[in-house]
Amino acid sequence: MGGDLRHGGLPGGPETADTRPGAGPRPAGTPKPVGVVWGLLVLNTLGSAGAKTIIPLPRSLIQVVTMGALVAAFALALALNPRLRIRASAFLLLLTLLLVPSVIASVQLESGLGALFRCARLALFVGTLWLLSRWWDGSPSFVRHHIRMYFAVLGSVAAGLVASPGAALPELYGGRLVGALWPLTPPQIGQYAAVIIGLTVLLVLGRRTDRRSAAVVIVPSLVLLALTHTRTATLGLFAGLALAIGSLVLTSAAARRFFTWAVLCAAVIAVGFASALRAWFLRGQSQEYLTSLTGRAKVWDALLAAPRSMAKELFGVGLGDKSFGGLPIDNSWLAVYHEQGLTGVALVAAVVVVLGGVALLRPPSLPRACAIFLISYCAIASYTESGLGDASPYLLHLAVAASLLAAPAAAGPRATPEAPRRRVPRWARDPEVT
Template sequence: MSAIASIGARLAGDAGGRRVVSPERRRRRRVQAVWGLLILNVLTFFPGAPHLLPIPGMVGKLIAQASLPAALLLVLSVNRPARIRPSVWIFLVALLAAESLLASIGAEFLFGALFRAARLFLFVAVLWLLTPWWTRRDMLLLRTHLMFLWIVLGSVLLGVLVAPGVALTDDRLGGILWPIPPTQVGHYAAVATGLTTVLWLSGLLRRNLALISVLLAVPVLLLTHTRTALVALVAGVVVGGLSLFMSRARVRKSFAIGLAFFTVGALTLGSVVTTWLARGQDTEDLAALTGRRMVWESILAAPRSTFETLFGFGLSNKSFNGLPIDSNWLGTYYDIGLVGVAINVAMLLFLLTAAWFRPQGPRRALALFLVVYCVVASFTESGLSDASPYLLELTLAASLVYSGNSREGVR
């Protein structure tokens, strides 16, 4: 009878008419808040980008940076006493953080390099303290990530409605309520589209909801003119979908329809697609990868000692001589050397191997999408060696392929 009374009280509220929130729900909300703070931390404030709200640059950066220690305090409040799960992935990321600290000690801009290394250490600590929630059957962290991606995209769409001229500066869509460059908006739209698609292919998301989500996210991606995100999205969905091909009739049917649309589109809309991909650039610009090749060649030609070759020059803002590096592999080589590149390779190989040996199902498909997306994007985007959205998404992939028993997860 006491159990029945407890359930009744939980549903109907207490005697005062207030709604009773179960401890499990409070824990879940705090975990979601921790993940949201991590996303805010990597949602870098770009004061030079067009934006509407009168937020001073220092205030915006302070909000983004202060969210990380806030996330640490909050996760310690919900993971009490502190419990962690052993994880090869977390070990590799922690090793990357330790190597970045070693490289930053002798950096030219010592304070900035040490600050970024300390931030990476703190970031890894929060991720480690979230490992007890990796094995939940409801994939809480992944669904939370998707929810916050839609909050970010919602702010972008609201900015378009309020001031379309500002949001579409240079004909590329960016965030203007919180200044987000078009490349990052494209990244968030592509990941949201891919996760939604794979969840629907897995039978974990209703068709109407998935359709509405894709119809909103894909135009956002196209308006950003971010080619890397589009190519990575297609590659990730194809690989993730193929992992479900034999077990899901929905996947086989969707792939057949998609192939038919692709064939018809290639025959009828080839010139439109070519124009979109060219983005107003001539052959010389495309061959130079929009100026990236010049920066990459300069990095490779820069003189360095044996120590700098192995361990790099310390964590930077991913720029070289004032120009963005725009490559994870060249950025990692410049910042933390060949050792850092080797750790990055080990991180990706571990996730791919773990996904390969994971039983066929939604978790494996979602993890493969995230890993393939990050691998493709890494050639013209940076972020695998620093606190970034890419590191968050690869951590999600690690949680999906974790070999622990789901019944042991925190409830």
């Protein structure tokens, strides 16, 4: 599927030339430092707010590390692409346009100088993605980078759980798993686990990795996801996989077998463990509290009822910390509406619609299935989590989807070496000589 070489494991391998008759030269593989740039972008989007860590880390120190990672990512990407070769991308163009309402609203300083700082961060983030777009060729290279980096983050979470179970499962969060070495919240951990589980399952179905390597990623990630009790991530994982695998069932026997077994296992688990699943899903909350989306609905109603001028309606109040009245908004669309106005909402909606439309128009393949999973996961998670309008893991997920949907670079015709030209004596070039 997709025309890429199959590798034996997740770490991947070097690209080799296509030796099929009539095949042109294949484009060069992605340089290894590109994975370093991606890792720095992941580090930048981890955030600085969360549970208390085993070793107290000042928030200012964490912010210096995350911003330093973004600056380093941009500098390294620029060093790898000094001639500024980029690919045309509607996704990146829309993100660049999103800077316009962000800057227009932020210069009013209603959200403080931090709004301008966040605009600069978003500009640097999008600029780095533009530089990396040179290597967006429809191959799963960035999927592998994505899995490796977030699996490393989950490794730090697991290490914190082993080192201090009390700090990793605090009562403050209702016994849900948090980052004890780096301040990560349960929704963050659940998101990372769900995304790499889904991508790894699709790589197995596409025979791009072996089952043993996949199990090393999937099994511990499933355990961590269960410990976070994150409903949004779990629903996004299952719904995204259903849509992604559904796009392969007509062309892949492995996808059909997996889908059949998954439905059967889900039915058995739903019947045999209904009470346990219900207890896990409720997390000790009442039905009324769950209906109000754990209190989010009250914040949303207050945000929508707040009076706004025409300028704020169009461009928002500027980039902030995704909160209203001191409480988190926890909805990407309302957060964008609050900070970037209706203009920002239209641009973010265009991002999702464009990526989804391109994915639906592509023929069935593994890259298309991975893109569908990432797009659908972000669309589902956007209802209860913020991030689509600012530098965040969600934009990185969508960037991976954009790289998968990019058309492979067309290989130009091979240049045939010219035969050496023989020097003609002057007397032979004289037309009067007979």
